[in-house]
Amino acid sequence: MHIAKEMIDVRLNVPGAVVRQQLGFGDATGYSQISGEYFSLAAGVDTAPLFEGLDGNMCQCPHWGFVLRGQLTTTDAAGQSETVKTDDLFYWPPGHNVKVDEDAEIVMFSPQHEHSHVIDHMIARTKK
8 A cells, every 4th residue: 555645634734844644554453543644844843842742742652654854862761772763673562752853754653552642642732
């Protein structure tokens, strides 16, 4: 299955961030449906304020992905940081926040139910 970026539904469009999510994009055993996602993120974006109120104030959903361009740094609950950059494949386990170091575009695959909950939470936080 494949889909062009322009055909993926935009779920969140705010200054500095466009979040696209394709529901029903395959199956990850143990997680049921997965979604294919395309994120366009501006340097300086920090997810910490958007994740406030989630368990541990962090995203508790795992992600598998690829950095098309840019650089991002994740930080886990123990304070460990990891940086991914252009052309890196990545896996982010549950329990992370993300800071965008350089304008970035990433493709991610995430458990649909878990990440839809996180995206819905972010949408609600941007409306406050």
